[in-house]
Each structure stands twice: as C-alpha cells, then as structure tokens.
Amino acid sequence: MSKQEESLTRAILIRHGQTVWNKGDRFRGQIDLDLDDVGLMQAQAIASRVGHWPVSHLFSSPLKRAWQTAQAVADLMGLQTQQLDGLNDINYGQWQGRTPAEVAAEQPALYHQWRTQPNLVIFPEGESLDQIRIRATTALEDLLAKYPGETMVVVSHKVVCKLLVLHVLGLDTSHFWNVEQDNGAINILEVRNNMLVAALVNDTCHLKNIRTEKTIS
Numbered sequence: 001m002s003k004q005e006e007s008l009t010r011a012i013l014i015r016h017g018q019t020v021w022n023k024g025d026r027f028r029g030q031i032d033l034d035l036d037d038v039g040l041m042q043a044q045a046i047a048s049r050v051g052h053w054p055v056s057h058l059f060s061s062p063l064k065r066a067w068q069t070a071q072a073v074a075d076l077m078g079l080q081t082q083q084l085d086g087l088n089d090i091n092y093g094q095w096q097g098r099t100p101a102e103v104a105a106e107q108p109a110l111y112h113q114w115r116t117q118p119n120l121v122i123f124p125e126g127e128s129l130d131q132i133r134i135r136a137t138t139a140l141e142d143l144l145a146k147y148p149g150e151t152m153v154v155v156s157h158k159v160v161c162k163l164l165v166l167h168v169l170g171l172d173t174s175h176f177w178n179v180e181q182d183n184g185a186i187n188i189l190e191v192r193n194n195m196l197v198a199a200l201v202n203d204t205c206h207l208k209n210i211r212t213e214k215t216i217s
Contacts (some may be wrong), residue, residue, distance in 0.1 A: 009144050009191040010151040012050055016069040017042035019181040020065045027101050028157075029092035029126070036069045041210050043072035047204040049186060050153055051076055054137035057152040059143065061087040061160070069184075070155040079153075086139025089157035093126025119173035133163040133203075137172045139165055144191060161187065168198045184210075 005126075017039030021028050035043060050073050060070035070081045078110035095103050104111040122128040136156070140167045143152060156164075161181040166173065168189055178189045184207050
C-alpha cells in the first residue's frame with residue numbers, strides 16, 4: 001500500500017457473518033441473533049483480511065451478529081468496538097421472523113411491491129428503505145468528516161450496506177435489488193478528490209474456503 005493510499009479517508013464497510021436465519025431465509029431486521037458456526041468462521045476470515053489495512057477505528061451496529069463480527073476484528077487488531085446506532089438493521093415490523101413465502105401468502109400485493117418497487121414499501125409497523133438510507137448515510141458521512149485521512153471499519157447489515165453502496169454510486173433506492181451484499185462481504189468506500197468512491201463492492205474472496213448460503217430477503 002502506497003503512502004498516498006494510506007492517507008486516504010476510507011470506510012471498510014462489512015456485512016456481518018452468517019446466522020441460522022440466513023440459512024432459513026427469514027426477515028431478520030432488528031431481531032437480535034448470534035452468528036452461527038459458519039458466521040464465526042467468517043468473522044475470523046474477515047478479521048484476517050482487514051488486518052492488511054491501517055485501521056484506526058471500529059464501529060458496529062448494536063445487534064449481536066454485527067457486534068460479534070466486529071469483535072473478531074477488534075481482538076486481532078487491538079481495537080475497541082464502538083456502537084453506532086445509525087448502522088442498525090431495518091425494522092421489518094410485522095414481517096420480522098417470517099419467511100418470504102409466509103409473507104407472500106398473507107400480503108401478496110405488498111410482497112410483490114417489495115420485490116418490484118422496494119423504494120415504495122413501508123413495512124407494517126416498521127420502516128421504509130428511505131428512512132434507513134437517511135440514518136445510515138448520515139452516520140457514514142459523520143464518520144468520514146470526523147476522521148479525515150484515517151481508515152475505519154464499519155460493520156452493519158445487508159439492507160444498510162446495500163443502501164450505502166447505492167448512495168456512493170449516486171443511485172436512488174429503487175435500485176435496491178441491483179446491489180448484492182453477501183454474508184461476510186467487504187466493501188471499500190474511499191474519499192478521492194473530495195468524492196466518495198466505491199473502490200470495492202461485495203468482495204467475498206476471503207471466504208472462499210468457507211461454505212456460505214445466499215438469501216434473497
């Protein structure tokens with residue numbers, strides 16, 4: 001890594017490792033879940049990969065699956081994990097804990113809209129993607145402004161990571177399904193020439209020896 005690259009303001013944005021509900025494909029949202037055995041292995045692999053960067057700060061969603069992922073990095077690099085509520089997962093409201101099939105059977109019109117026009121959906125007793133995007137981008141931009149020239153790790157969730165990538169790419173929330181974020185994925189967001197740039201998106205090469213399972217919810 002060159003001296004110029006070391007001085008960049010950089011956010012290493014990470015989606016947490018796998019949980020049991022990732023395998024079963026349930027709407028997780030703000031239900032607090034631990035990493036499963038695969039997720040714990042993913043967290044260690046993430047930590048080993050992130051150790052190649054000059055990380056000075058580490059932030060995590062308050063939910064356990066993100067916190068445990070971040071803690072693997074903290075333990076390896078001697079950092080303290082700091083909670084950042086703006087990184088919390090979306091509140092799916094009535095859909096939390098349900099499978100896509102269950103929701104599609106009970107609320108077919110709303111589920112169809114979720115799959116085709118996600119930017120228009122407000123989850124019953126929950127939140128909308130735009131609400132999450134506002135709080136997540138505010139949190140990210142505050143960090144980038146507070147720690148110029150430093151590299152920080154930011155551990156969050158699928159929805160938040162997707163929305164932050166869309167923000168950096170200048171795409172609106174209607175493009176939600178055009179960005180993927182797998183469990184344990186790493187994204188690199190850098191400030192270059194006063195512009196936030198997506199230098200890496202949904203990279204999982206560090207997980208190549210760990211069996212993972214993708215979900216669509």
